[in-house]
Amino acid sequence: MTTPARMRPLHPAAHLVADLVSTFGLVARGAPFPADAVLTGVSLASGDVVAGDVFVAVAGFTVHGAAYSSQAVDAGAVAVLTDEAGAALLEDSGLARRVPVLVADDPRAIAGPVAAWAHDAPGEHLVAVGVTGTNGKTTTAYFLDAALRAAHATTAVLGTVELRIGEDAVESPRTTVEAPALQAILALAVERGATALAMEVSSHALALGRVGGLTFDVVGFTNLQRDHLDFHGDMEGYFRDKSRLFATGQARRGVVVVDDEWGRRLVAESPIPVESVATHVGEPEGDDADWAVVAADIGLDGVGSTFTLRGPDGALHTAHSPLPGMVNVSNAALAIVLAHAAGVDLDVAIDAVAVAHEIPGRMERVIERGDGFPLAIVDYAHTPDALVLALDAVRPITPGRLVLVFGSDGDRDQGKRPIMGEIAARLADVIVVTDENPRSEEPAAIRSAILDGVRSVRPDLVDVHEATSRAQAIRDALDLASEQDTVIITGKGHEPTQEIAGVFHRYNDRDVLTAARTSRREQHA
Numbered sequence: 001m002t003t004p005a006r007m008r009p010l011h012p013a014a015h016l017v018a019d020l021v022s023t024f025g026l027v028a029r030g031a032p033f034p035a036d037a038v039l040t041g042v043s044l045a046s047g048d049v050v051a052g053d054v055f056v057a058v059a060g061f062t063v064h065g066a067a068y069s070s071q072a073v074d075a076g077a078v079a080v081l082t083d084e085a086g087a088a089l090l091e092d093s094g095l096a097r098r099v100p101v102l103v104a105d106d107p108r109a110i111a112g113p114v115a116a117w118a119h120d121a122p123g124e125h126l127v128a129v130g131v132t133g134t135n136g137k138t139t140t141a142y143f144l145d146a147a148l149r150a151a152h153a154t155t156a157v158l159g160t161v162e163l164r165i166g167e168d169a170v171e172s173p174r175t176t177v178e179a180p181a182l183q184a185i186l187a188l189a190v191e192r193g194a195t196a197l198a199m200e201v202s203s204h205a206l207a208l209g210r211v212g213g214l215t216f217d218v219v220g221f222t223n224l225q226r227d228h229l230d231f232h233g234d235m236e237g238y239f240r241d242k243s244r245l246f247a248t249g250q251a252r253r254g255v256v257v258v259d260d261e262w263g264r265r266l267v268a269e270s271p272i273p274v275e276s277v278a279t280h281v282g283e284p285e286g287d288d289a290d291w292a293v294v295a296a297d298i299g300l301d302g303v304g305s306t307f308t309l310r311g312p313d314g315a316l317h318t319a320h321s322p323l324p325g326m327v328n329v330s331n332a333a334l335a336i337v338l339a340h341a342a343g344v345d346l347d348v349a350i351d352a353v354a355v356a357h358e359i360p361g362r363m364e365r366v367i368e369r370g371d372g373f374p375l376a377i378v379d380y381a382h383t384p385d386a387l388v389l390a391l392d393a394v395r396p397i398t399p400g401r402l403v404l405v406f407g408s409d410g411d412r413d414q415g416k417r418p419i420m421g422e423i424a425a426r427l428a429d430v431i432v433v434t435d436e437n438p439r440s441e442e443p444a445a446i447r448s449a450i451l452d453g454v455r456s457v458r459p460d461l462v463d464v465h466e467a468t469s470r471a472q473a474i475r476d477a478l479d480l481a482s483e484q485d486t487v488i489i490t491g492k493g494h495e496p497t498q499e500i501a502g503v504f505h506r507y508n509d510r511d512v513l514t515a516a517r518t519s520r521r522e523q524h525a
């Protein structure tokens with residue numbers, strides 16, 4: 001496969017532009033088009049346009065997409081679908097004389113349905129499952145994928161880590177791709193024989209209509225925690241946007257984790273039928289929930305957790321999360337119930353989740369303990385809450401010291417830096433502070449803010465180190481650690497690049513760890 005924007009079906013459907021106009025009640029202006037004019041795809045970004053596309057030009061937060069119509073037409077766009085403001089821009093620039101201009105009240109809102117129509121509704125050929133929530137989407141989607149595959153589905157997995165069809169994957173540009181790209185990828189997936197979809201749906205995606213035109217068979221909700229309020233305004237707005245996934249026409253049925261107040265509210269307000277899952281052992285929510293985790297042994301086998309899931313009929317099922325920590329019991333329970341709701345036999349789902357493969361950068365065990373090496377884990381925790389959970393999850397499987405390598409992003413929330421420093425000082429034994437994605441900020445200043453937090457808990461800074469290169473920090477941590485220790489590297493997870501001063505450098509924590517192991521083995525050989 002190629003880049004995400006080029007993930008198109010080899011044999012795209014072809015439709016008359018005239019049918020697009022009549023199906024969506026558009027007003028045709030600009031250059032007249034011949035009765036046999038056809039379209040074969042849809043794009044929302046001029047740089048993604050391929051010949052035969054309709055370019056959907058929307059008003060953005062910064063510019064109007066119509067300003068890029070000329071680039072789109074040069075690339076072969078057969079028409080521009082836009083709003084009145086966009087049509088006026090095309091008129092003023094004279095471009096309306098070269099290309100048909102199709103006008104709708106809210107082109108962003110219909111971009112998904114138009115793309116689904118253009119690709120002959122590929123989602124209808126898939127058992128489509130979507131997962132939303134602040135945390136746990138990626139993990140749940142991968143557990144779910146394991147269950148769907150165990151039931152003999154060929155799957156597409158779309159999310160933060162990658163866009164995967166069967167065994168082929170490309171890096172993902174974001175958690176949920178734009179609607180035209182989504183529909184093209186689904187069409188490609190169907191063309192390649194996919195029968196099921198496990199997909200992460202972000203709140204941005206729901207607010208911006210990226211999953212419009214796709215009706216999910218089942219949707220899941222993990223939790224809602226403070227995040228992205230710059231975009232959604234407040235928690236109420238964030239919840240409203242998340243809830244859009246649980247709407248008639250968007251999904252047929254849902255599964256909701258009810259451990260927090262937002263999940264319980266979603267169950268109460270959902271217009272589609274939902275099943276509830278309580279995953280906090282011993283909490284009162286478990287009494288009323290359809291499914292409940294009623295017992296859990298965290299980390300007994302040193303790898304994951306074994307837990308008991310009570311079903312709606314009262315039957316008890318023993319299940320296993322292959323990733324450490326209570327949060328992954330929650331993710332595993334949700335994935336099992338989602339898979340079951342999507343038609344997978346319950347025992348098949350439970351067995352498949354128990355042995356689900358590693359998820360890139362999510363509590364990923366890169367080096368196993370032994371041969372003089374510590375256990376070394378890469379995790380994506382990049383918020384204070386997630387750092388606490390990650391360190392708490394690793395402590396029980398660490399006979400020696402906990403060695404933490406971490407930093408904090410530049411051009412992002414500055415307030416969390418000292419807080420994460422304090423958490424590290426409280427919960428880790430050895431700390432190596434380094435860089436994450438400094439972006440336009442001075443890396444030393446970010447490290448210094450983190451070290452202020454560390455110093456507030458551990459003024460003597462014993463076993464606290466600073467490394468200006470992340471790769472060096474990882475090598476230092478391996479050198480400092482003995483076999484009984486655990487090295488945990490947090491913040492970047494699966495990310496394939498490091499952004500420094502506007503430049504994206506190829507960089508991956510896992511690759512650095514494996515290279516360090518190989519070079520140490522060679523030195524000792």
Ligand SMILES: CC(=O)N[C@H]1[C@@H](OP(=O)(O)OP(=O)(O)OC[C@H]2O[C@@H](n3ccc(=O)[nH]c3=O)[C@H](O)[C@@H]2O)O[C@H](CO)[C@@H](O)[C@@H]1O[C@H](C)C(=O)N[C@@H](C)C(=O)N[C@H](CCC(=O)O)C(=O)O
Nearest residue numbers: 044045046047060061062063064065068174175176202204
């Ligand atoms: C804040 C946000 O969500 N912004 C989205 C919004 O951007 P915008 O309104 O600023 O767009 P703009 O730059 O003003 O451009 C307007 C239009 O002109 C088009 N354009 C622009 C330039 C050009 O050369 N050619 C062109 O055609 C753009 O494609 C766009 O359609 O509309 C664009 C498409 O219309 C999105 O691509 C863009 O998402 C950006 C890329 C983004 O990264 N968003 C993040 C915050 C995001 O969506 N994150 C979530 C999840 C995060 C999480 O859970 O952690 C995700 O799903 O990844």
Ligand SMILES: Nc1ncnc2c1ncn2[C@@H]1O[C@H](COP(=O)(O)OP(=O)(O)OP(=O)(O)O)[C@@H](O)[C@H]1O
Nearest residue numbers: 134135136137138139160327330380381386389390
């Ligand atoms: N159910 C959960 N509740 C709270 N925290 C969780 C949960 N699952 C995972 N986490 C924490 O959140 C981090 C990210 O997990 P994951 O990638 O599965 O979530 P996500 O929703 O996909 O987030 P993102 O969109 O940022 O990738 C993990 O490193 C873990 O520390």
